[in-house]
Amino acid sequence: MTHPLKTDRTQVKRAPKRGQYDFETIAQILDEGLVCQVGFVVEGRPIVIPTAYGRIGDKVYIHGASASRMLKSLLTGIDVCFTVTLLDGLVLARSAYHHSMNYRSVVLFGKAENVMDGDEKMTALKAFTEHVVKGRWEEVRSPNPQELAATCVLALPITEASAKIRTGPPIDAEEDYELPVWAGVLPLTTEAGPVMTDPKMTSDVPIPNNVLKYRR
Amino acid sequence: MTHPLKTDRTQVKRAPKRGQYDFETIAQILDEGLVCQVGFVVEGRPIVIPTAYGRIGDKVYIHGASASRMLKSLLTGIDVCFTVTLLDGLVLARSAYHHSMNYRSVVLFGKAENVMDGDEKMTALKAFTEHVVKGRWEEVRSPNPQELAATCVLALPITEASAKIRTGPPIDAEEDYELPVWAGVLPLTTEAGPVMTDPKMTSDVPIPNNVLKYRR
Numbered sequence: 001m002t003h004p005l006k007t008d009r010t011q012v013k014r015a016p017k018r019g020q021y022d023f024e025t026i027a028q029i030l031d032e033g034l035v036c037q038v039g040f041v042v043e044g045r046p047i048v049i050p051t052a053y054g055r056i057g058d059k060v061y062i063h064g065a066s067a068s069r070m071l072k073s074l075l076t077g078i079d080v081c082f083t084v085t086l087l088d089g090l091v092l093a094r095s096a097y098h099h100s101m102n103y104r105s106v107v108l109f110g111k112a113e114n115v116m117d118g119d120e121k122m123t124a125l126k127a128f129t130e131h132v133v134k135g136r137w138e139e140v141r142s143p144n145p146q147e148l149a150a151t152c153v154l155a156l157p158i159t160e161a162s163a164k165i166r167t168g169p170p171i172d173a174e175e176d177y178e179l180p181v182w183a184g185v186l187p188l189t190t191e192a193g194p195v196m197t198d199p200k201m202t203s204d205v206p207i208p209n210n211v212l213k214y215r216r
Numbered sequence: 217m218t219h220p221l222k223t224d225r226t227q228v229k230r231a232p233k234r235g236q237y238d239f240e241t242i243a244q245i246l247d248e249g250l251v252c253q254v255g256f257v258v259e260g261r262p263i264v265i266p267t268a269y270g271r272i273g274d275k276v277y278i279h280g281a282s283a284s285r286m287l288k289s290l291l292t293g294i295d296v297c298f299t300v301t302l303l304d305g306l307v308l309a310r311s312a313y314h315h316s317m318n319y320r321s322v323v324l325f326g327k328a329e330n331v332m333d334g335d336e337k338m339t340a341l342k343a344f345t346e347h348v349v350k351g352r353w354e355e356v357r358s359p360n361p362q363e364l365a366a367t368c369v370l371a372l373p374i375t376e377a378s379a380k381i382r383t384g385p386p387i388d389a390e391e392d393y394e395l396p397v398w399a400g401v402l403p404l405t406t407e408a409g410p411v412m413t414d415p416k417m418t419s420d421v422p423i424p425n426n427v428l429k430y431r432r
Contacts, residue, residue: 035317037255039264067230087250096357129315141395196403203394207398
């Protein structure tokens with residue numbers, strides 16, 4: 001079986017058993033995350049910036065103010081490393097050395113493209129909003145022409161990517177299993193709530209169900 | 217008041233009101249996070265890798281297998297951008313445009329130094345373990361000479377750094393406050409548990425309190 005997303009750059013070097021290259025696995029991790037880290041090079045030095053994102057098919061989108069330093073740099077067509085990391089648990093082994101974490105991460109490489117087409121830009125903005133809370137786009141005021149112009153949207157094709165996943169209990173050195181040390185996994189999850197309604201609400205609008213029953 | 221950690225590179229450019237440069241604020245965010253993102257440049261292109269870390273005083277430490285690509289690259293004394301991001305909530309505005317997130321993030325710039333001194337290396341390894349679960353170091357088997365040799369520890373001084381923080385309700389356009397759209401904040405927290413004891417436990421060791429009552 002070939003892995004078109006697997007390249008020399010995306011091949012997982014450390015713990016190669018943890019590497020996965022199928023699109024579905026990568027898309028699932030991207031869809032569950034809320035924040036990505038965008039790495040790029042300015043004057044030979046690395047910059048990493050956390051930001052929101054969305055996915056439509058085989059592209060991820062990031063956005064920001066047209067005036068932002070990150071977007072101005074990325075618009076010049078430079079290389080980007082885009083990562084999303086989901087932390088699933090603390091792996092507590094019998095030795096300090098074998099402590100680890102359960103996680104799912106994605107790394108994408110590529111050159112970001114400026115989305116100039118108005119329709120694609122609006123679709124991407126919808127994807128950002130829907131990525132955060134499904135159904136939210138239909139509930140809120142859509143971007144007006146001024147807001148659209150002030151927003152820069154960049155697309156990064158998912159063509160060179162890998163996922164790295166660790167699951168399961170600690171793996172200790174054989175001779176350590178006899179030690180009287182508790183070992184196991186402490187799962188971590190992201191919990192939402194309680195909802196805080198904006199004190200500036202002027203009318204009595206109920207909290208929508210997609211917010212009230214939010215789960216990630 | 218001067219901000220020694222604030223430099224041209226760490227000055228927050230977008231939404232400068234959110235920028236903070238005092239050491240205490242930065243240290244608090246670093247101590248709460250579990251995973252950092254390390255950005256560096258290889259052959260002119262950016263690489264961002266999620267990894268564990270620890271802090272002692274005004275240094276952060278990362279580690280990995282001596283054979284790892286990341287650590288080999290960093291050992292050559294190249295520039296690093298180190299970030300930690302804590303997501304505190306979804307900020308749901310009346311317009312799509314004003315949606316945001318509440319977060320606390322730290323960005324550090326610098327050159328990582330290889331920790332050669334055996335005592336500092338052991339102290340850093342203790343910091344990694346204690347960073348994940350306080351009190352764990354005393355409960356587990358310490359690194360032996362082989363494990364110490366196989367582990368590479370890098371130090372990054374906290375000398376050029378900034379924090380960026382957003383809190384509070386959405387800030388909508390003045391004319392949108394009259395819209396019949398629910399707006400507010402959905403707080404997000406990291407929850408731990410239920411604890412999963414390793415099925416390979418050979419003796420009946422109780423779950424330690426620092427794991428059972430874990431809070432981040």
